[in-house]
Amino acid sequence: MDEELHGFMKSFAQLAKLADQLQEHPKGQLLAPVLAEHLGVHPSEVPLVVENFGSHRLADANIVMDQLTGVDPHARVIGLAGRERHHFDLGDLVGIQSEFGVLGEPSYTTLAVGPGKQQRFLSFGIHLFTTGQTPMAVLLRQANPEYGRSEASLEVLCADESLADSFLAAFREKLNSTSIYRGQVISFKPSEYSESNAGISFHQREEIGGDQLILPAGLRERIEEQVLGIGTHRELLKAHGSHLKRGVLLYGPPGTGKTHTVRYLASAAKEHTVILLNGNTLSLVSQAASMARALQPSIVVLEDCDLIAEDRNFSHGPQPLLFEVLDSMDGLDPDADVSFVLTTNRVESLERALVERPGRIDLAVQIPRPDFEGRKALLRLYGSKLKLTGETLDAVAQLTEGTTASFTREVIRRAILSAAVAGDPVTERHVRVVAAELMDDSATLTRNFLGGTEDPGLPEKQQDGESYGSFGWAPQTGSRSFGFIADDASNSAGMPQSPDDD
Numbered sequence: 412m413d414e415e416l417h418g419f420m421k422s423f424a425q426l427a428k429l430a431d432q433l434q435e436h437p438k439g440q441l442l443a444p445v446l447a448e449h450l451g452v453h454p455s456e457v458p459l460v461v462e463n464f465g466s467h468r469l470a471d472a473n474i475v476m477d478q479l480t481g482v483d484p485h486a487r488v489i490g491l492a493g494r495e496r497h498h499f500d501l502g503d504l505v506g507i508q509s510e511f512g513v514l515g516e517p518s519y520t521t522l523a524v525g526p527g528k529q530q531r532f533l534s535f536g537i538h539l540f541t542t543g544q545t546p547m548a549v550l551l552r553q554a555n556p557e558y559g560r561s562e563a564s565l566e567v568l569c570a571d572e573s574l575a576d577s578f579l580a581a582f583r584e585k586l587n588s589t590s591i592y593r594g595q596v597i598s599f600k601p602s603e604y605s606e607s608n609a610g611i612s613f614h615q616r617e618e619i620g621g622d623q624l625i626l627p628a629g630l631r632e633r634i635e636e637q638v639l640g641i642g643t644h645r646e647l648l649k650a651h652g653s654h655l656k657r658g659v660l661l662y663g664p665p666g667t668g669k670t671h672t673v674r675y676l677a678s679a680a681k682e683h684t685v686i687l688l689n690g691n692t693l694s695l696v697s698q699a700a701s702m703a704r705a706l707q708p709s710i711v712v713l714e715d716c717d718l719i720a721e722d723r724n725f726s727h728g729p730q731p732l733l734f735e736v737l738d739s740m741d742g743l744d745p746d747a748d749v750s751f752v753l754t755t756n757r758v759e760s761l762e763r764a765l766v767e768r769p770g771r772i773d774l775a776v777q778i779p780r781p782d783f784e785g786r787k788a789l790l791r792l793y794g795s796k797l798k799l800t801g802e803t804l805d806a807v808a809q810l811t812e813g814t815t816a817s818f819t820r821e822v823i824r825r826a827i828l829s830a831a832v833a834g835d836p837v838t839e840r841h842v843r844v845v846a847a848e849l850m851d852d853s854a855t856l857t858r859n860f861l862g863g864t865e866d867p868g869l870p871e872k873q874q875d876g877e878s879y880g881s882f883g884w885a886p887q888t889g890s891r892s893f894g895f896i897a898d899d900a901s902n903s904a905g906m907p908q909s910p911d912d913d
Contacts, residue, residue, distance in 0.1 A: 442491060442512030442537075443505040446568065449539050450546050454505040454568050461500070462579050463562040465698065466554035467599075467611050468586065470522045472563060473532040475585040476551060479578070486540035488533065490517035496535065497558040501550045501566040520553065524591045526615040542578060545571050549578075593706050596677050598687040599695045614687070619678040624671065625788050625816075630776065631675075634659065637774045638676055638750045639683075642708045658751040658771050660716075662758035663778035666817035666861075669754040672778065673712050676752065680710060689714035700739035700749075708748040711739075716753040717760050737765065780815055783808050789819040794842065797823070803839040807846045814858070821861045822846050 446454040464472060480486040492515030496504065504512035517536030524530045534553040541547065550566040565582065569575040596614040624631055637659050661669040677685045684706040686699045693713060703709040719736060753772070755761060765771060781789060786808040790799060799807075811818065826841040835841075849858050 440514045442489075442514055445489065445514065446505055446537075446539075446548055449548060450568060450570060452570055454548070455502075457568045457570055458572060458575075459500065459502040460567045460569075460572075460575050460579065462565040462567070462582065464564070464586065465701075466561070466563050467698075467702075468590075469520075469534070469553050469563050470524060470530070470532050471586055471590050471592075472551060472565070472582075474591075475582055475589055476533075476538060476549070476565075478585060478589075479581060480538050480540040480549075483540040483542070486538065488517050488536045488538055490515045490536050492516075497555050497560075501537075501548075501568065505568075523611070523613055525595065526613045528613075542574060545569065545574050547575070547578065587705055590706055592702065593684055594682060596685040596687070598689075599692045599699065616681075616685075617674055617678050619671075619675045621675075623792070624668075624675040625785070625792060626668075626672070626778075631672075633774070634661075634672065634676070634776055635679065638710065638752060639680055641750075642683075642748045656747045656749050656751075657773045658753065660758075660772050660775040661752065661754045661778055662775065663756070664780060664815060665756050666815035667778045667780060668816045669778050670714065671816075673714070673752060673754065676710065677712075680708075682708060684709040685712065686710070687712045687714070690718075693719050696736050696739050703749045704747055710750045710752060713751065713753045715755060716765075717755040717757045737771070780813060781819075783812070786811055786814070786819060789816055790823070790842075793820045793823040797826075797837055797839070797842065799839055799842065803842060807842060810846050810850055818849075818858070818861050822849065825849075 443454055450457060491504065492513045496512075518534045519531050520534040521529050521531050533551055536551060538549045538551065539546070540549075546569075548568040550564075552560070552564055552566070554560050554563045565579070567575045567579065569578070592611065596616050598612050598614065600610045600612050621631065637657060641655055641657060661672055663669060673687075677683075684703065686703055686709065688696060688699055688711065693716070696711075696713065699711050703711050713736070716736070751771075758775075787804045790804050790807055807822070811822070822842065822845055825845045827837050829845060830837040830841045848854060849861070
């Protein structure tokens with residue numbers, strides 16, 4: 412080594428030593444000595460065991476941890492200061508050379524625990540407690556996708572490795588049986604960072620009686636029997652080796668009442684966990700199926716499933732989300748008390764693999780446009796406070812031939828609004844006038860958007876009620892296409908139809 416290089420390296424070493432001496436030491440007590448005192452050994456000498464779980468289970472994990480640590484009256488929770496705590500795991504924070512682990516206050520976050528209910532939970536903190544005679548330290552941290560942590564986790568330090576394993580086994584068992592989501596109606600909301608960090612929204616379970624679900628005779632009972640009745644007889648079915656998991660498909664034009672039927676099922680299934688997926692949350696079907704399995708009896712609803720289950724012949728090749736749906740439906744144990752309820756406006760485009768295999772879709776129910784008697788029933792339902800006469804019911808029902816349930820609801824709403832704008836009390840005349848205006852040829856496009864006499868985007872032959880030819884599907888014949896039941900509801904003359912939009 413030449414003299415010039417040797418001099419440079421010597422000067423650099425002195426500079427580094429001086430910088431280290433001038434470095435500001437952490438302000439506050441370091442974590443490592445506190446854990447060493449609690450564990451009876453330096454934490455760097457104890458193996459670290461990490462248990463990951465879904466970010467949406469943070470509240471449940473807090474409840475379980477409180478149960479497990481509550482047996483120790485001296486249990487306490489400590490926190491850490493500084494942003495470094497998000498970058499390093501517990502092993503890094505208590506390393507011999509580490510000065511990042513500085514004690515601070517535990518961190519908390521507020522989470523929803525029900526419709527309109529919130530509660531504070533630990534989001535970053537270390538539980539110090541004793542199990543039996545053995546001390547243990549458990550760091551509970553929430554998911555932080557912005558720091559590369561897509562899942563929540565427990566980080567366990569315990570000198571007795573078998574005890575650490577037993578503790579985590581107890582944690583998993585309790586997490587499977589403890590959940591704030593059990594028996595609730597919930598939906599996912601995607602995260603801007605990661606699908607796995609999706610949050611959960613709670614929905615008020617609506618009270619919808621049978622008189623508010625107007626369907627053709629026997630159709631409501633058939634749907635209820637498949638979605639809810641099977642669970643009622645689960646023990647008998649299991650004893651005979653029959654499967655419990657099932658799939659129900661509700662199909663028909665937009666606005667005929669598919670979504671309202673789903674709402675009714677959620678209302679009737681008081682003890683069920685109902686998980687709603689639609690739009691961009693359909694991509695979270697795997698997480699939903701996993702939750703449904705843990706929280707059974709449960710119902711997983713996939714609205715407008717054609718968005719991800721379109722047949723490959725109609726698209727540009729296989730769709731990854733479709734395979735997730737199939738895997739989720741197939742992955743459940745046969746004795747899982749889980750119902751998949753799918754809705755679609757475009758039954759002709761559904762992927763063959765979704766509908767043709769028994770055990771995926773067990774019952775397909777067509778929700779058609781209401782006939783004359785059905786439209787009268789809807790007018791009575793939506794206009795119950797207007798006390799419409801039989802003459803008006805007949806006239807408006809006759810005038811609005813070919814429309815859907817959502818269209819009838821809009822007629823009543825516009826009649827009330829029209830009277831309010833004019834400063835008049837609502838009368839039958841307003842209902843007749845609004846119906847006539849919407850059925851006029853000049854309002855064709857508006858009428859169709861409201862659930863009128865045509866389905867935008869469908870071929871004309873399908874507007875006339877012909878069977879869909881794709882894959883041999885023939886709903887109007889009631890045939891058993893591809894191993895599932897296709898129930899024809901369109902030939903139930905005189906029977907009212909379901910209210911509400913889809």
